[in-house]
Amino acid sequence: MKLMTAALGAILGATMMLVSVAAVAQDYPNKPIRLLIPFPPGGGTDFVSRIVAAALSESSRWQVVPENRPGASGNLAIAQAAQSAPDGYTIVMGQSDNMALGPYLYANVGYDTIKSFVPIIQVSEAPLALVTNASANAPNRLANMGDLVAKGKAGSGISWATAGNGSMGHMFGEQFKSVAAIKLLQVPYKGAAPAMADVMGGHVDVAIMSVPSVLPLVKGGQLTAVAVTTAKRSAMLSTTPTLAEAGVKGVEAGIWLGLFAPAGTSPAIVARLNAEINKALQQPEVREKIINGGATPVGGSSADFAAFLLKDYEKWGKIVKESGVKLE
Numbered sequence: 001m002k003l004m005t006a007a008l009g010a011i012l013g014a015t016m017m018l019v020s021v022a023a024v025a026q027d028y029p030n031k032p033i034r035l036l037i038p039f040p041p042g043g044g045t046d047f048v049s050r051i052v053a054a055a056l057s058e059s060s061r062w063q064v065v066p067e068n069r070p071g072a073s074g075n076l077a078i079a080q081a082a083q084s085a086p087d088g089y090t091i092v093m094g095q096s097d098n099m100a101l102g103p104y105l106y107a108n109v110g111y112d113t114i115k116s117f118v119p120i121i122q123v124s125e126a127p128l129a130l131v132t133n134a135s136a137n138a139p140n141r142l143a144n145m146g147d148l149v150a151k152g153k154a155g156s157g158i159s160w161a162t163a164g165n166g167s168m169g170h171m172f173g174e175q176f177k178s179v180a181a182i183k184l185l186q187v188p189y190k191g192a193a194p195a196m197a198d199v200m201g202g203h204v205d206v207a208i209m210s211v212p213s214v215l216p217l218v219k220g221g222q223l224t225a226v227a228v229t230t231a232k233r234s235a236m237l238s239t240t241p242t243l244a245e246a247g248v249k250g251v252e253a254g255i256w257l258g259l260f261a262p263a264g265t266s267p268a269i270v271a272r273l274n275a276e277i278n279k280a281l282q283q284p285e286v287r288e289k290i291i292n293g294g295a296t297p298v299g300g301s302s303a304d305f306a307a308f309l310l311k312d313y314e315k316w317g318k319i320v321k322e323s324g325v326k327l328e
Contacts, residue, residue, distance in 0.1 A: 028088055028269050032063040035259075036081050036092040038074035039163065042193030044212030044295070045074075048124050048257050049093045051289050055280035062276070070190050073164030074098045079110030082117065086264035088273065091120065095257045097167040100312050104320040105166040105327045113313055117260040118270050119305040121277050125256045126211045126295035127230040128172060129237065131223040133199055142205060145226050145246035149180055151205065157183025161195035161207040164188045165327050168255050169208035171316070172229060174323045175251045176243075199223065210255045211237060211294030229253045236294045256298070256312070258305055274302050 037049045046068065053066040069077035074097055081092035094117070102109045111117070132142040142148045142158075152158045162169035165188045177184040187204050189195035192213035199207045200222050207214070207223075211234050217223040218237065225240040231252055233242055243251060259277065261270055280286055281299040290297045 028272060029062055031089060032065050033088070034090045035064055035066045036077040036090065037066055037068045038070065038077035038093065038095070038098055039191040040068055040070045040193055042213075043163065043191045044126065044210035044255075044293075045093055045095055045192075045257060047212050047293055048290060048295060051286060051293075052093075052123055052259075052277065052280060055283060055286045056276060059280050059283065060276045073102070073166045073188070074191075075102045075106065075109050075111075075166070078102065081260065082111035082262060084262050086262040086266075088261060088265055088269035091259050091261050091273070093123070093257055094260045096255045096312070096316075097163065099258075099260075099309065100316040101166055101168065101171060101320060104317050105325060107326075107328070114310065116263050118263055118265050119302055119309055120259040120261055120270055121274050121281075121302065122256060122258040122298040122300060122305040122308060123277070123281065124290055124295040124297055125254055127228040127234050127254050128169060128208055129211050129214050129218075129228050129234070129240065130226045131196070131199065131207050131209065131214045131218065132205065132226055133202060134218075134222055134224040135200075138202055140205070142226065143224060145241070145243075145248065148206060148226055149182060149248070152177075152180060152182025152184060157185060158206055159185045159187050159204040161187045161189060161199055161204040163192050163195060163209065164190060168253060171319065171323065171325070172208060172251070172253045174325060175253075175319070176248070179251045180248050196223065212290075215294040234294060236292065256308075257295075258309070270302055 035053050037046050039045045050066050053064040057064045077092055078098045081090055084090035099113045103113050160173050170186055173184055173186050192209045195207045196217060198204050214223055215236055218225045225237050227241055227243045227246045228234050229243055278299045281297045287297050
């Protein structure tokens, strides 16, 4: 009798938990959801984040409010999200720079990529692009990879604008410098937009940014895309060679974006967010906007994203350790 009572109690407890989880998911959301964006307006992360926020608001009738929180190479917004209540009302657009690199580069980054978050969904992936001033009147114009490498081997080398210390562009630059045997001075900015402005203004030689960040300015004739960093060319920069095609082999990288919730967020809420964002990413007009912006929509399950994240985190951890780069 006691065993039967205990068994019934366990079944009742499990049933109540399932009912409670279902109730949480059914009631969610009942107020606006903040989507933190780690960089200023005008860059690739902002571009994709706002497309997703608008599509999610329209398709689900939820109120999703994008909020730019730049600072500390993008780590500020990630740390803020990690410290937020795990109720599904604060999510963050993480990406390679912060989630794969930040904790290895900074002693006190304010979060742990694996322990501080629940991965919701991978949103997109894109190559990085090396861009230079497109003006024919630009002093020492670098029109192709040959020009860039030649300047890197002469004098003081090239100045290399990135989205910040510890960004993917920074670490890629360390690899590129070694493989191409050039002198390279990294110039960190608080995001893609101010970095590209200084390339166009002639203050730095090169910027290394995601294709979505640079595409409008390349199409507008203000920047020249010298190369992309992935094994295959970008569909939206089809005439731009890969680094290997341009003569620099042995170094590749891409950048991904994905949504995260603070650790402890209800699995039911995460599942609901994943389902609604997948629906949004499958809409033809949303896919077209992201693709035309230079990225590729991804989607998939939370489990898929968690597995991808762990693999990428371990890969970049090895690269950072081998580089010896540490930031404060």
